[in-house]
Amino acid sequence: MFYREAGEFKTSYVDDNQTFPIRFDRWRYYAVLAVAFLVVPFFINDYWANAVLLPFLIYSIAAIGLNILVGYCGQVSLGTGGFMAVGAYATYKLMTAFPEVNLFFHVLLAGGITAIVGVLFGLPSLRIKGFYLAVATLAAQFFLVWLFNRVPWFYNYSASGQINAPERTLFGHAISGPASEPWAVYLFCLVFTVGSAIIARNLTRGTQGRKWMAIRDMDIAAEIIGVNPLTSKLTAFAVSSFFVGIAGALFFAVYLGAVEVGEVYGINKSFLVLFMIIIGGLGSIFGSFAGAAFLVLLPVFLKNLLVGTLGWPTDLAAHLELMIVGLLIIVFLIAEPHGIAQLWRVTKEKLRLWPFPH
């Protein structure tokens, strides 16, 4: 009824090619942005920022990054945790070496450094594919964690091997460190998340994205029609690692503040982000958000429901939480193997015809 193309006349290519061609969709998108930027900062408290929204935003960036590599370019990677660690340690080294430079640029630079490391570990993808590539990136995961544990230069020779984010400000407001306000860190992460999503969306709609998808669908055919596999695969690794690096940097500097590489950026993190994009939907920016929301928000929600509202013992709730999340993953993947993004697409198709489907 209200969600339809009919009555909307596009008179230019720009109009025709916009991300949200339906007016209702577009307004919904603006409304979400407006709420996120203009309403949430006024109501946010420490709990919502640190337990719910920051992890959601940061994991979304990581999921977008991995989705470019796995969902759009078809290169399976299990090295996400390791690449996030590169982002975190790069920020740490930059923060402590150049304290006068703005944290915003440190995070961007950390993304750039991660992109370079990602390209290096992406080189084998020119030779090996599928499961074999997954194993090669798994090696990256273990190597990087080992490296940051082993070489004291990376953690400035601290006794415990931990890295701690010192306080850094932006426009006079602390972004990292304990004195930071929840609204400030939230907005800082939100800017990165929205920026990443817009860049990723437009990259994947353009030439570069088409090249990646051609490689994903059939690399020999892509090569025959003139797609250069070397540049396509390596740009996918670079762009993907850039976003993952930013996510790792924010995860350390803004969200946790103190990080131990083996625990925070271990293999579990790689799997978590991979599950996010599988559940959310491979090859979809919305899917990255949906997957991150599913795996970050659901456990917190379940914990608050079972322990907070129902008053169950904490250990029982923790075990049940694992079982419920696991069960839901299975149900989702059986009901819709293409993830939450596909569910969303189907809903939109139905909504176009609603309320008169025949």
Add this chain to the structure above:
Amino acid sequence: MKTKTLITAAAAVMMAAAPAMADLFVPSLTYRSGPYAANGIPTADGYKDYFTLLNERDGGIGGVKVEFEECETGYNTEKGVECYEALKSKSPLAIHPWSTGITYQLIPKATADGIPVHSVGYGRTSAKNGEVFRWVFNYPANYWDGASVAISHILDQEGGDLSGKKVALVYHNSAFGKEPIRTLEELGKIHGYELSLLPVDHPGQEQKSQWLQIRRERPDYVIMWGWGVMNQVAIQEAVNIRFPMDHFIGIWWSGSENDVKPAGDGANGYKALTFNGLEKDYPIFDDIQKHVVDKGLAAGAGDQIGTVLYMRGLYSALMTAEAIKKAQEIHGTPDVTPAMVRDGYEALDITQETYAALGLPGFGPDIQGSCQNHGGQGLGAVSQWDAAAGQFKLITDYIQSNQDVIAPLIAADSEAFAAENNITPNCD
């Protein structure tokens, strides 16, 4: 900026003052699930049972009931942060993170929020310097004390001379496991032993290569900094290569029944440090039986009472309760705030009479806190596993750690932290 800090401080005071009529809120970050649950359950049970006992027997502390809440972390830092944020709005009087990783996480946050963090024998060692770490406590002993006590015990065994001896450190490759390295290196310079480092990655189920190396290099002593399943595997591997168990010394977190029992009789003679007594006949057990177990209020399954880690949880609760008591005395009010409890912690004075009065005669070393000293006197003892009796038994008195070595290390590390975070060491 100044006005902002003032406003924040005012808000913090208002928030702290608001629930004045409420109970004494003492939460606990536990891990009854996950890879470290076997160790997390007894500690959490002991901690909770002590407060239940105080509520049931004495009607709380100073006449005010203790309100208790657990939050499950699974030894995971992110969940620890979530728990902390959820709990802090209820103005907890003290937080026990029960994990070195989470402690590191909470030190800056709790300092900014004005909530005492008490890491009992774990966490950041240099937090002992109270002038820098105003809200963090690590009574009764820290990892560097532990390292020094272990070396002192080895010195005793070797007749005071370690030159040319080889000592291997098998450690959990994390902030927790890396803590003793610097101290052991410094002590090595003094006593002339050769230190080799063998890291074990989380969770520590695979240690074949480390123990193969030990078998090849034949160190005279092995010191272990392990937690969870890593302990069991290490002790089993040591038994497998027939390493003399009385030359194998674990930190206090590597010496519970869970760790030695899987290796059977082979583990007999294994040593572990401790900072509390491990007797099975303290009078307090009668009270726990009467007021907690018989009323069906025992924490968890109630099957952990008297185990090593249960006693450590009990000890942690005891120190917190004493700090709250002290705070009530100092400020003359039974409804204390987190800031008052910090004062109580700094004035902590636990003597042998205190232990005896609490039904735990000879349970631990004397503890005298101050603003400068947030970590106690640094005493530790050595216990040894008696497989036939199924019990760890103390084989030494409390040994004083080598403060000549540790104090400068603590000063250096805390000053580095202060410089990094723009803290002026102070006592007001």
